[in-house]
Amino acid sequence: MDWKIEVMPVGPLQMNAVLLTSHGPEGTEVILIDPGEEPERLLTAVKKAGGKLDHLLATHGHFDHVGAAAAVQAVHGLPLICHEKDLPLIEQMQEIQAAYGFTATPVPECRADLQDGATIPFAGGSIEVRHVPGHSPGQVMFVLPATASGQGPGCAIVGDCLFAGSIGRTDLPGGDFATLEKSIRERIYTLPDDTVIVCGHGPDTTVGREKATNPFVRG
Numbered sequence: 070m071d072w073k074i075e076v077m078p079v080g081p082l083q084m085n086a087v088l089l090t091s092h093g094p095e096g097t098e099v100i101l102i103d104p105g106e107e108p109e110r111l112l113t114a115v116k117k118a119g120g121k122l123d124h125l126l127a128t129h130g131h132f133d134h135v136g137a138a139a140a141v142q143a144v145h146g147l148p149l150i151c152h153e154k155d156l157p158l159i160e161q162m163q164e165i166q167a168a169y170g171f172t173a174t175p176v177p178e179c180r181a182d183l184q185d186g187a188t189i190p191f192a193g194g195s196i197e198v199r200h201v202p203g204h205s206p207g208q209v210m211f212v213l214p215a216t217a218s219g220q221g222p223g224c225a226i227v228g229d230c231l232f233a234g235s236i237g238r239t240d241l242p243g244g245d246f247a248t249l250e251k252s253i254r255e256r257i258y259t260l261p262d263d264t265v266i267v268c269g270h271g272p273d274t275t276v277g278r279e280k281a282t283n284p285f286v287r288g
Contacts, residue, residue, distance in 0.1 A: 071216050072192045074224060076267060077114060080106030084133045085269055087226050089213075090118045091192035098191055100124045101141065102211065102226055103269065104149075105133045108140035115145070122147060124189060128228025128269065129208040130155030131241075132162045132169075138177035152200065153181040155207030158243075183209050199256045201230045203249020204237030210256065212264075222263040225276070231257055231266060233274035236285045253286045 075088040084105040091098045097119030104111055104125060115122050122145040127135050130151055138149040151159065156179060158165070163173035185200035189211070197212040210227040229237035231253055239246040257266070262277030280288025 072213065074267070075114060075118075076273070077107075077110065078270075079110060080133060080136070082106075082133045083270060085267065085271075086111055087267060088114050088118060089191065089196075092119075093193055097121070098123050100126060100189070100191060100196075102126045103128055103134040103228065104137045104141045105135065106137050108137035111137060111141060112144055115141075121145075125149050126183070126189075126211070127151040127155070127159075128210065128226065128230075129205040130158030130162075131205060131229070132158075132166050132171065132174075134228065134269065135159055135162065135177060136166065136171075136174045139175035142177055148180040149177045150180050150183055152183045152207030152209050154202070154243075155205055156181045158205065158207075183207075185209075201227065201249075201252035201256045203239060203245055203247075203252045204229045205241070206243040208237075208252075212260065222265055223261060224265045224267060225257060225260060226267045227257060227269070229269040231274075231279060231283075231286075232268045232270060233266075233272050233279070234283060235271075236283070237269070250286050254288075258286075258288050 072091045077086045087102040089100040099118045125147045166173045187198040188195035199210045213224045215223045260276045264276045266274045
């Protein structure tokens, strides 16, 4: 399983949209995770990667992670795939955007069938879906194994569950610290220490680094 990852901070909140690409004998596969803002930039990245988008995914339903999904859909015709417990956040996205002073964007068409333990075919292998609630009820993470070529370790795209030296907010509707702590300890810190954590905002980190130094949730 060989793949490449591109992290693109977008919008005023610098949310990390993630583009996964794999070039194999059956063609190029492209997955876009968290299409939050700057749709033209995201569409350009997809075009450069291979032109055809295979999956459009959301780690969770907060507007800074899904605000550009409808614009991407208008070009590629794919539903935004999310967890059912965050569907209400997406459906109410325009009201929430307005409440925080952001310009409302169209609500995307969703397919709310991401479940814990599900797998997404990719690069001759699969991406594992893990439900990691606490920041939002339907927050999920995507786990990729190490590349077959051995050029890099595994990777976990965790949305706003965990940051480098910090954790996701739990004071928003549906947030809960005890739930988030359990998700981090049982679903993230159980991955190999060299696993790269791609966060929803800010720089990458690793499982080992956060277990040893994170001031909110130590391993």
